[in-house]
Amino acid sequence: MPRLSTLAVFLAALAAWHVASTSGWVTPFLLPSPQAVFETLVELAGSGVLAKHTLVSLRRVASGYLLAIAFAVPVALLFSLSGALRRMIEPLLEFLRQIPPLAMMPLLILWLGIGEAQKIGIIVLSCFFPIFLGVRGGITAVDRKLIDVGTVYGFSRTEIMLRIVLPSALPSIVVGLRIGLGYSWRALVGAELIASSAGLGYMIVDAENLARTDIVLAGILVIGVLGLISDHLLRYLISRKASWLSGDLEMARA
Amino acid sequence: MLEAHQLGKAYRLGETEVVALAGVDLTFPRGSITTVVGRSGCGKTTLLRLLAGLEQPTSGALRRQGGPVRTGVVFQEARLMPWLDTLGNVSFGLRRRFPASVAEERSRVALETVGLSAFADAMPSQLSGGMAQRVAIARALVTEPDLLLLDEPFAALDAFTRRAMQNELIAIWQKKRPTIVFVTHDVEEAVLLGQHVLELERGRVVGHEPVDLPFPRDPTATAVNDHRRRILANLTAPAREPETAVLPAPDKEPSR
Numbered sequence: 001m002p003r004l005s006t007l008a009v010f011l012a013a014l015a016a017w018h019v020a021s022t023s024g025w026v027t028p029f030l031l032p033s034p035q036a037v038f039e040t041l042v043e044l045a046g047s048g049v050l051a052k053h054t055l056v057s058l059r060r061v062a063s064g065y066l067l068a069i070a071f072a073v074p075v076a077l078l079f080s081l082s083g084a085l086r087r088m089i090e091p092l093l094e095f096l097r098q099i100p101p102l103a104m105m106p107l108l109i110l111w112l113g114i115g116e117a118q119k120i121g122i123i124v125l126s127c128f129f130p131i132f133l134g135v136r137g138g139i140t141a142v143d144r145k146l147i148d149v150g151t152v153y154g155f156s157r158t159e160i161m162l163r164i165v166l167p168s169a170l171p172s173i174v175v176g177l178r179i180g181l182g183y184s185w186r187a188l189v190g191a192e193l194i195a196s197s198a199g200l201g202y203m204i205v206d207a208e209n210l211a212r213t214d215i216v217l218a219g220i221l222v223i224g225v226l227g228l229i230s231d232h233l234l235r236y237l238i239s240r241k242a243s244w245l246s247g248d249l250e251m252a253r254a
Numbered sequence: 255m256l257e258a259h260q261l262g263k264a265y266r267l268g269e270t271e272v273v274a275l276a277g278v279d280l281t282f283p284r285g286s287i288t289t290v291v292g293r294s295g296c297g298k299t300t301l302l303r304l305l306a307g308l309e310q311p312t313s314g315a316l317r318r319q320g321g322p323v324r325t326g327v328v329f330q331e332a333r334l335m336p337w338l339d340t341l342g343n344v345s346f347g348l349r350r351r352f353p354a355s356v357a358e359e360r361s362r363v364a365l366e367t368v369g370l371s372a373f374a375d376a377m378p379s380q381l382s383g384g385m386a387q388r389v390a391i392a393r394a395l396v397t398e399p400d401l402l403l404l405d406e407p408f409a410a411l412d413a414f415t416r417r418a419m420q421n422e423l424i425a426i427w428q429k430k431r432p433t434i435v436f437v438t439h440d441v442e443e444a445v446l447l448g449q450h451v452l453e454l455e456r457g458r459v460v461g462h463e464p465v466d467l468p469f470p471r472d473p474t475a476t477a478v479n480d481h482r483r484r485i486l487a488n489l490t491a492p493a494r495e496p497e498t499a500v501l502p503a504p505d506k507e508p509s510r
Contacts, residue, residue, distance in 0.1 A: 145333050148308055152327045153347035153397070163346075167337045242337070 032214040037221070040214040049203070054222065056198040057188055060116065061230075064123025065184045069177070072128050076135035081161075093132075101125040102190050114195035119188065126187035127180030134176015138169025174238055181234060185227045200226075256282040256305070256323070256401060256433060260314035262457075263300050274300040276457040277314055284400075287427055287434040289448030291441055291485065297457040298437045302327075302405045305435060326394030326432075328407040332386035334378040334393075340365065341374040344392045364396040365389075367426060384415040388422075395426065402432040406439065417473075420446060424469045441489070445481045446471045453489055461488045 014034055020026050021033040028036070044050040079086040101122050112118040142165050150160045192201020200219050207215030262277040275297045282288055290298045303309040305316065306327045334343045341361055348357035365371050368388040378386060387407060394402060404423075408416040420443065427434055438444050444451045445465055453461035465481050472478065 145329065145331065146335065148327075148329070149333050149335075149346070149393075151308055152306055152325060153350070155347075155350070159350065164335070167335065170337070 029211070029213060032217060037214050037217045040212075041218045041221070044215070044218060050218075050222065053198060053200050053203045053219075054226070057192065057200045057223075058226070060119050060191075060199065061123060061184050061188050064120040064188070065127055065181060067120065068124045068127045068131055068180060068184070071124065072131035072176075072180075073135055076132050076139070079136060080139040080165075097129050101187055105191070105194055109195060119191040119196070119199075122187045122191040123184045126183040130179040130183055131173075131176045134173050134179070135169065137176075138172030139165055141172065142168045170242060174242070178231065178234055181230055182227065185223065185230075189223060255284050255319040257317045257319070258305075258314065259317065261301075261304060261311050261316060262313035263297075263304060263309060264312045273457050275304070275311075278457075278459050280452070280459070282433055282435060284433055285431040286449050287436065287447060288450045288452060289436045289438060289444040290452045290454055291438055291444035292454035292489065293439060296454045298439075298454050299405055300457075301454070302403050302435065302437050305401070306403050323401045324397055324399045325401045325403065326397055326399030328387070328390050328394050328402070328404040330406045330409055332378070332381075332383075332390040334381075334386055334389055336378050338378075339374070340370065340376050340378075340381070340389050343378065343389055344396050346393060347397055361392070361396055364392040367395060368392045368422065384411050384419065387411065387419065391419075391423070391426075395430070398430070400432050402427075402434045404434065404436045406437055408443070409439070416443075421470050423447065428469065441482050441485050442473055442478075444485065445478050446473060451481070451485060453485055455489060461485065 017031070018034050021028055021031045021036075032040075041050070079090065104125060105118075105122065108118045108121050112121055146164050146168060147160055150164045155163065188199070189201040189204075192199040193205050196202040196205075200223055204216050204219040207213075207219065258278060258280040260277040260279060261275060262273070263275040264271050264273045266272075278301070290301060292298050300309065304311055306325055308327075335346060338346065341358065344364055345357040345361035348360060352360070362371065362374065365374060368391055370385060370388055370392065373381065373385065373389075378389075381389065387410075391407070408419050411419065423434075423436075424447065436444075436447055438447075445463075448465055451461075451463040451465060452459055453463065463481055463485055467475075467477055
């Protein structure tokens with residue numbers, strides 16, 4: 001449960017917003033009052049528009065994120081198993097890592113069109129590296145003293161990998177997963193702001209074109225809340241399934 | 255019986271070759287308890303890692319009589335898997351050879367041997383140093399090793415805990431009679447625990463002190479003190495050879 005002080009900070013931000021918009025310092029057109037935004041939210045929710053856009057966005061994040069995991073984890077494992085492969089390919093990956101995924105948008109639109117593939121592609125590009133680096137870093141940093149324990153028991157390489165290396169890499173893997181999840185939300189909205197016909201990002205741009213600041217703000221609030229919820233869900237899962245990791249989680253706020 | 259013939263290990267440190275163990279001949283009779291004593295960098299950890307099969311010798315060989323040997327190792331640090339509870343750590347190496355129920359049953363017995371039955375569900379982070387080391391001992395005992403190798407297992411413990419653990423080790427040895435090789439830099443500990451004390455210096459065995467006293471031994475007894483004094487005199491004697499580099503312990507290399 002959120003603490004009282006946390007709630008107080010949220011309420012204070014809300015109050016400041018309220019004062020700013022109702023006192024006339026800012027025109028209501030640029031910053032509608034919280035009440036107006038809330039009413040718009042209720043209206044959007046009631047008409048089913050919000051649910052439609054949210055579902056589209058959620059589906060994109062889910063498929064992009066899972067796809068990125070499906071690529072990043074095996075590649076990281078392969079690199080950890082084969083030094084030759086790593087030395088060969090890692091410099092290229094390092095080069096690609098420097099390119100902001102949104103800079104790849106024009107190319108992706110040309111290659112994949114403006115459909116789902118391009119949006120999911122952007123998400124995969126954005127969260128591939130945090131996940132990949134999390135797995136790689138975790139495996140590289142494994143304590144060799146723990147591997148000795150397995151060697152004494154006569155473990156095979158596979159057993160050492162599965163029973164010692166991967167579990168001890170888990171904190172770093174989890175950090176990568178959590179950062180990747182945050183990145184995937186950012187990339188999604190970026191992708192939806194440019195060529196799109198549905199999704200929360202689209203809803204925001206569309207509202208901007210119609211000069212509906214209230215819908216823009218409503219969309220922003222929903223994105224923030226969804227990001228928070230997915231992060232908490234991930235943390236909850238980890239604290240249930242791997243309670244010894246809880247302390248490592250705080251590093252993953254990016 | 256375990257025999258080392260001209261067993262040697264050399265490392266390359268940049269351009270220079272450093273000899274950690276310079277071809278030693280050793281015999282460890284079955285069921286005996288041997289302590290190896292020497293200062294840091296004398297090659298005792300290297301010797302133990304060779305006996306454990308964690309390193310390959312660069313010269314000489316190990317010979318085991320009477321078939322393959324089940325080896326248990328206790329390191330200076332407990333080296334418990336932080337993601338497993340006490341019971342999971344003790345049964346760590348058993349899971350591959352036995353069904354889970356058998357592994358658990360045997361692990362509970364091993365935990366009882368080291369007096370930690372009440373802590374089967376505790377996580378390593380919840381254990382004190384002495385308790386963690388006892389878990390590590392239980393983990394080594396649970397495979398019923400005929401060769402038990404210990405590398406300064408009590409060095410990080412306070413004097414009271416160390417004393418208690420030494421007595422526990424002797425009790426376990428008297429009950430199960432594994433061949434024990436116990437490495438330490440503490441001469442008193444070497445005399446209290448060993449039937450044979452091997453003195454190691456710069457990768458060479460420079461002395462062998464048989465200690466024929468009943469267990470448990472009293473650290474204040476005159477006989478213990480006599481052995482201690484003789485070993486100390488031998489180990490602190492003037493250098494027999496020109497100074498050579500002191501090696502970092504082989505298992506303390508910086509990780510990749």
